[in-house]
Amino acid sequence: MSELRLEVTGLGCVREGRRLFQDLNLTLTPGACVALTGPNGSGKSTLLRCIAGLYPDYEGTVEAAELSYLGHRPGVSPGLPVLENLRWYAALTGSRVPVTALITRLEIVGLAGYEDVLCARLSAGQQRRVALARLGLDTSPLWLLDEPFTALDTNGQALVRQLIAGHRAQGGSVLCATHQDLGVADAGVLDLGASG
Amino acid sequence: MSELRLEVTGLGCVREGRRLFQDLNLTLTPGACVALTGPNGSGKSTLLRCIAGLYPDYEGTVEAAELSYLGHRPGVSPGLPVLENLRWYAALTGSRVPVTALITRLEIVGLAGYEDVLCARLSAGQQRRVALARLGLDTSPLWLLDEPFTALDTNGQALVRQLIAGHRAQGGSVLCATHQDLGVADAGVLDLGASG
Amino acid sequence: MTVTETLKRWWHQLGSPRWFYEISGPWQTGFAVLALLLLAIGTVWGLAIAPMDYQQGNSFRIIYVHVPTAIVSQTVYMLMGAAGLVLLVWRMKLADMVLAAAVPFGMSMTALALFTGAVWGKPTWGAWWVWDARTTSMLVLLFLYFGLYALRQAIPRNEAAGRACAVLALVGTVNIPIIKYSVDWWLTLHQPATFKLTEAPSMPPEMWLPLLLNVLGIYCFFAANLIGRLKLTILERESGTRWVRELIAGRSP
Amino acid sequence: MNPKRRTRLTVVLFLLAGAGVSVTLVLLALNENINMFYPPEAVVGGEAPVGTQIRAGGMVLEGSVDRDSESLDVSFVLTDYVGAEFPVRYSGILPDLFREGQGIIVQGELNGEGVFRASQVLAKHDENYMPPELAEMSAGHQKKPNPLNYDR
Amino acid sequence: MSLFSAQLRREWLLLIQHSEEVLNPLLFLFLAISLFALATGGGPDVLRDYAPAIIWVLVLLANLMSLEGLFRRDYEDGTLELLVLKAEPAFLALLAKVLVHWTFSGLAMTLLAPLAALILYLPVSALPMLILGLVVGTPALSLIGAVGAALTVGLKRGGALLALLVLPLYVPVLIFGAGAVLEQMAGIETLAQIYWLGVITMASLTLAPFAVLAALRVSLEQ
Amino acid sequence: MSLFSAQLRREWLLLIQHSEEVLNPLLFLFLAISLFALATGGGPDVLRDYAPAIIWVLVLLANLMSLEGLFRRDYEDGTLELLVLKAEPAFLALLAKVLVHWTFSGLAMTLLAPLAALILYLPVSALPMLILGLVVGTPALSLIGAVGAALTVGLKRGGALLALLVLPLYVPVLIFGAGAVLEQMAGIETLAQIYWLGVITMASLTLAPFAVLAALRVSLEQ
Ligand code: HEM
Ligand SMILES: Nc1ncnc2c1ncn2[C@@H]1O[C@H](COP(=O)(O)OP(=O)(O)OP(=O)(O)O)[C@@H](O)[C@H]1O
Ligand SMILES: Nc1ncnc2c1ncn2[C@@H]1O[C@H](COP(=O)(O)OP(=O)(O)OP(=O)(O)O)[C@@H](O)[C@H]1O
Ligand SMILES: [Mg+2]
Numbered sequence A, B: 001m002s003e004l005r006l007e008v009t010g011l012g013c014v015r016e017g018r019r020l021f022q023d024l025n026l027t028l029t030p031g032a033c034v035a036l037t038g039p040n041g042s043g044k045s046t047l048l049r050c051i052a053g054l055y056p057d058y059e060g061t062v063e064a065a066e067l068s069y070l071g072h073r074p075g076v077s078p079g080l081p082v083l084e085n086l087r088w089y090a091a092l093t094g095s096r097v098p099v100t101a102l103i104t105r106l107e108i109v110g111l112a113g114y115e116d117v118l119c120a121r122l123s124a125g126q127q128r129r130v131a132l133a134r135l136g137l138d139t140s141p142l143w144l145l146d147e148p149f150t151a152l153d154t155n156g157q158a159l160v161r162q163l164i165a166g167h168r169a170q171g172g173s174v175l176c177a178t179h180q181d182l183g184v185a186d187a188g189v190l191d192l193g194a195s196g
Numbered sequence C: 001m002t003v004t005e006t007l008k009r010w011w012h013q014l015g016s017p018r019w020f021y022e023i024s025g026p027w028q029t030g031f032a033v034l035a036l037l038l039l040a041i042g043t044v045w046g047l048a049i050a051p052m053d054y055q056q057g058n059s060f061r062i063i064y065v066h067v068p069t070a071i072v073s074q075t076v077y078m079l080m081g082a083a084g085l086v087l088l089v090w091r092m093k094l095a096d097m098v099l100a101a102a103v104p105f106g107m108s109m110t111a112l113a114l115f116t117g118a119v120w121g122k123p124t125w126g127a128w129w130v131w132d133a134r135t136t137s138m139l140v141l142l143f144l145y146f147g148l149y150a151l152r153q154a155i156p157r158n159e160a161a162g163r164a165c166a167v168l169a170l171v172g173t174v175n176i177p178i179i180k181y182s183v184d185w186w187l188t189l190h191q192p193a194t195f196k197l198t199e200a201p202s203m204p205p206e207m208w209l210p211l212l213l214n215v216l217g218i219y220c221f222f223a224a225n226l227i228g229r230l231k232l233t234i235l236e237r238e239s240g241t242r243w244v245r246e247l248i249a250g251r252s253p
Numbered sequence D: 001m002n003p004k005r006r007t008r009l010t011v012v013l014f015l016l017a018g019a020g021v022s023v024t025l026v027l028l029a030l031n032e033n034i035n036m037f038y039p040p041e042a043v044v045g046g047e048a049p050v051g052t053q054i055r056a057g058g059m060v061l062e063g064s065v066d067r068d069s070e071s072l073d074v075s076f077v078l079t080d081y082v083g084a085e086f087p088v089r090y091s092g093i094l095p096d097l098f099r100e101g102q103g104i105i106v107q108g109e110l111n112g113e114g115v116f117r118a119s120q121v122l123a124k125h126d127e128n129y130m131p132p133e134l135a136e137m138s139a140g141h142q143k144k145p146n147p148l149n150y151d152r
Numbered sequence E, F: 001m002s003l004f005s006a007q008l009r010r011e012w013l014l015l016i017q018h019s020e021e022v023l024n025p026l027l028f029l030f031l032a033i034s035l036f037a038l039a040t041g042g043g044p045d046v047l048r049d050y051a052p053a054i055i056w057v058l059v060l061l062a063n064l065m066s067l068e069g070l071f072r073r074d075y076e077d078g079t080l081e082l083l084v085l086k087a088e089p090a091f092l093a094l095l096a097k098v099l100v101h102w103t104f105s106g107l108a109m110t111l112l113a114p115l116a117a118l119i120l121y122l123p124v125s126a127l128p129m130l131i132l133g134l135v136v137g138t139p140a141l142s143l144i145g146a147v148g149a150a151l152t153v154g155l156k157r158g159g160a161l162l163a164l165l166v167l168p169l170y171v172p173v174l175i176f177g178a179g180a181v182l183e184q185m186a187g188i189e190t191l192a193q194i195y196w197l198g199v200i201t202m203a204s205l206t207l208a209p210f211a212v213l214a215a216l217r218v219s220l221e222q
C-alpha cells in the first residue's frame, strides 16, 4: 500500500431507492489531491463515508490506507477544553505526541490561548478549527475532508489550503468534498454530476 | 416602524468575560441589505441572536420590526415530510397560504418532487434549502440570516442572492452574517473586526 | 477439493436472493402440505384418541399445542441468532431477510406457548401464572422478540436495521439455554423434561406419538411460512432489479 | 509486535480470562443450594421465620385433608415421608392436581403455633405421564414420585 | 389552518413517524410492573396491598421518561426557536403539544391500567377508582412535566435533572391518586381525593403553559 | 498516555463538566424510593418485605435512565465516529467508558444503599447481602445496558426503546439480586445467588464490549 493511498473500483451506491453514483473508479497516489464536487444531495458525503468505512452498503471495492476523516460533525466534544480534545485524539490514535506539540498545533490553527476554554464556549468556526488541529496529529497518509471550509472565515480557509499543501508535501493524499473552489492549483476533480 | 426596519443603538455584548462588540449602531431602512462580517468567534451569531430576542444579555437598545431568523440550526424537523414542515411554519406565523403556493416555493428552492420526503432523508444542503423555502412565507419585513450559504452548492448560493434581491424589491431589509462575499452589489458591510 | 468447491458455490448461491426465490417455490408447497397433514393427524389423534393422563385427566391434552409451540419458538430464535452471525460476518443478504421474516412467527409461537401454559397452569398448578425460572425466561424471550420487532421499526434503513437486529439476536441467544435448563438448575414449578435425548420419554408411545407428529408439523409450518415471507421480502427489497421487473412483467403481460 | 497483532492478542487474552472466571463462578454457584422454599423439616425444625411471607412445600399426607362443608376452607398436612410434617390452612379453590400424596407448594405465613396459613396453594406436576389403566397397574409397587426434589 | 390544529397535526405526524414511541411508555409500564411482581415473587396477598402504590409510582416514572423527548427534538433542529419567536400566541401551540403528549402517555396508560391491576392482583372493585384517578390526575403530570422538560431541554443528558425537578411536584398527584384507590380498597366511599386531583389538574392547566413558555425562552438563550 | 487511561481521563473530565449528572441517578433513586414510602403510607412491617424488590427495581430503572446519555453526546458531536474508526483496540476505550459509567451509577448507588435500606426499614442484618449483590451485579447492568445504548444511540428519543431492549436482559440480575436479600432476610445462609450474579457480570464483561462495538458501527451507518 506504499504505492497507492486509495483504490476505488466500480463503486456504486443506492440510497432511498435513488442511485447516487455508479461505477466510480478513483486512485490516489501519494501527493494527490482530488476535489469532490456536485450539487446538494449528489452523494459526496455518502461517498466519503463509504471510503471511511462508515457506510458499508455500496457496490464495488474500496481499498484505503490508514485515513483521517473530517465529516459534517466535527468530532469535537463541547464539554472538553480545547487541549483535552486534542489530547484524547492523540491517545486514541496511539501517537505519542508531547503536550507542547499539541499547543503548537493549536497555535497553527489560530487558537493560541484557548487551550483551557471549553469547546462549548467557542463559536461555530472556532470549533471547526479545533477539528482542523486534529488533522495531521496522527500519521494517516489519507485525508477525507467533507466541506472543510464550513463556518471558516477567509483566514481559516487559507489555513485549510495550507494544511492540505503541507500534507501533500509529506506524501499524503487528500480527497475533499467542497462547494467552493478548492484553491489548490494541481488538484484533480471528481464531479458527481446532477442530483438524483 | 414603517420607516425603519431595525434600529440598534449603543449595542455591546460580553461573553465569557471577553468583550465581543461595543457601542454598535445600525439602522436598516426598507430595502437595505447589510453584510455582517468578521472572523470566527467575533460575535456575528451573537449579534443576530441579540436582535432576534434570543439572547437578552446585551447593553444598548434594539428596536426591530417583525423578523424572520435563520440560524445555524435550520429549524427543519427531520421527522416531518418537506411539505409538512412548511405547512406548520405557515400556520405558526398565521399566514393563510394555500398548499399550491407552498409547493411553488419548494420548486423555487429546487426541491420540486420532494414534497413527501422526510427531511431526515435529505442531504445537508437539501435541508438548508427547506429552511430557505420558509423565508418569505410570512411577511416579516426584516430577515436575519446567519451564514445562509452553509452547505449550499453554487446553484443554491445563487438562489439565496435571488431570494434576498426579491425581498428587497418588496421593501424588505436583510442583515446577513457571512464569510463569503455576499455578492449583492449595493450591500453595506458591518465588520466586527478581529476575534477577541 | 471438489467438495470444498461445491460447498463454496452453494454458499455463494445461498447469498443470492434471486437463486433462492427461484428454487424455493416447490419447497414451500411441499412443507405446507406436510404441515397440514402432520398437524391434522397429530391434533385429532392427540385431542380425541390418545388416552388421558391418570392425574390431570383431559387438561393434559393442552400438551399437544403447548409443547410444539414452546419448542419451535426457541428454535426460531436460535435460527435468528445464526442468521445474525452470518449477516454480521459474511454480509449475506438472505440472512438479513431471514432475520426479518422469522420474527412474527417466533413472536406468535412464543405468545401461544405462554398462553397455553397459562391455561394449563390454572387447573394443574392452581395459578395462571407463577414467577419461576422457566416461565420468566420464556417471558423474556417474548420481550426479545418484541425488541427485535421494535428495533427494526425504529431504524429507517433496511440494511442498518438488519445489522442492529443481528446484534440483538446474537446477544439474546444466551436466553435459550436458560429456558431449556432452568428446570434442572433451579427449583421450578414447571415440570422437568419429559423428553430427554439420552433416555426414553417418561410417557407411553400412544401419548407421545401424536405429540411428535405435531412437533414435526409445526416445524414444516414454520418452514413454509418462512419461505413465503422470504419470497415476499425478496420481491420487495429487490424491486429495483431487472430480474424482478422481468418476473412481474412476465406474470402480467 | 505490530499493532494489529498486539490488538488481536489483547482480545484473545481478554476473552480467555473472562471465560475462565465465568466457568469457575458457575461451578461455585451450582455447588450451593438455591431453592427458595422450606421443606417440612425446616418448618418443623424452626428454621422458617414466623410471621413473614414464605414458601414451603411437601407431600399431602394421606388422610389428612379436611374440607369444610359450608365454605372453601380446607386444612391438610404436608410431609416429607421421613418424619417431618406440618399443618396448613387454606381458604379458596384448590388446583385439580391437589390430592393425597401430591407434591404441593404453599405460599403464606407460619404462625406462632406452627400452623401455616396459605394464601396460595400450588400443585407441582412431575415429568411422568401415563394413562389411568397403566397407573393403576403400576401403583402398588412404585415408589412415590417426589416432584419437589427438595432433597437434591 | 389554525395554530392549534396545525400544531396538533404536526405532533401527530411526528408521532406516526416514530410510531414505536406510542407503545414505549406503555411497554415500560408493563415491563416495570412485571419486574416488581417478579422481584417479590409474592403471592396475591402481598402484591395486592402494594398494587396502587406500584401502579401510580410507575405511571409517574413512565410519564417522566416520555417527557424527556417532549421538546428535545424541536430544540435540536431549531424549530423550537421558531415556535417561541413566531407563534401567535405561543401558549396555544404549547398546549397542543402537551395534549398530544398526554394522549399517548397518560390516557394510554389509563387504558392499560386493567392489565396492570391484573398482574398485581388488584381487586376488581378498586379498578374504577384507579381509572378515575388516572384520567383526572395524569393531565397534571403532563403539564407539570412540560415545565421541567422546558427548563432542561438545552442541557445534554437533562433526563435525570428533569426527574429531580419534576418528581417532587408530582408528589401530591401521587398521594391523592394512590390514596383514592387505597381508600376504596379499605371500603371507604368518598371522592374527596379525586376532587383534589381535579384541582391540581385545573390549576396546572391554567398556569403551566405560561411557565413552559418562560422556561423555553430561558433554555433558548444558551 | 495509553488508550485506556486517556479514555478514563476524558470521561472523567466530561463528568466533572456535567457534575449534576453524577448526582442525578442517585437523586432519582432516592426520590423514587421516597415516593414508594409516601404512596403506601405503610409502616415498617409492610415496607420491609418489599424493600429488596423496590430497591433493586429502582436501581435497574435509575441505571436505565443514566444509560441513555452514555453514547448520545459522543454520537452527536462526532467523537464516536473517531473512536470507532481510529481506536486501537476500540473495545478497550469502550470498556473505559463503561467503567466510568458504572462508577457513577452502579457503584454510587451501592454506596447509597444503606440510606435506601433505612427509608424502607430493611433489617440491618440484610444490608450486607444487599450491598454485596449490588457490587457484584451492577457492573452487568452497565455492560448489558451499554449494548442497548449503542443500538439506540442514533435514534431520536431512543429512551423507551432502550428500556424495551434492556429490561428483559436485566431480569436475571434482578432475580438473583433481590433473591439474595430475601433469602438473607428469611435466614437462609447461601452465596449461590451472588455467584450467579458474578457469572452474569463476568460473561457480560467478556462479551459486551464486542457487542457494543458492533452495535455502534451499525448506529453510525445511518
Ligand atoms: C405460562 C406457563 C408456562 C410456560 C411459559 C411454559 C414453557 C415451556 C417451555 C418453554 C417448554 C419447552 C421446553 C424445552 O424446550 O425443552 C415447555 C415444555 C413443557 N411444558 Fe410448559 N410452560 C408453562 C406451563 C406449563 C404447564 C402448566 C404444564 C403442565 C403442568 C406444562 C407442561 C409442559 C410439558 C409437559 C413440556 C414438555 C416437557 C419436555 O420438555 O420434555 N407447561 N414449557
Ligand atoms: N454557547 C456559548 N457559550 C459561551 N460562549 C459562547 C457560546 N457561543 C459563542 N460563545 C462566545 O462568543 C464568541 C462569539 O461567538 P459567535 O458564535 O457569536 O461568533 P461568530 O462571529 O458567529 O463566529 P463564527 O464565524 O465562527 O460563526 C465566541 O468567541 C465564544 O467565545
Ligand atoms: N440520513 C439519510 N437517510 C436517508 N437518506 C439520506 C440520508 N442522508 C442523505 N441521504 C440521501 O442521500 C443523498 C446524498 O446525500 P449526501 O449527504 O451524500 O449528499 P451530499 O452530496 O453530501 O450533499 P450536500 O452537498 O448537501 O452535503 C441525498 O440526496 C439523500 O436523498
Ligand atoms: Mg454532504
Ligand SMILES: [Mg+2]
Binding pocket: A123, A124, A125, B044, B045, B046, B146
Ligand atoms: Mg456564527
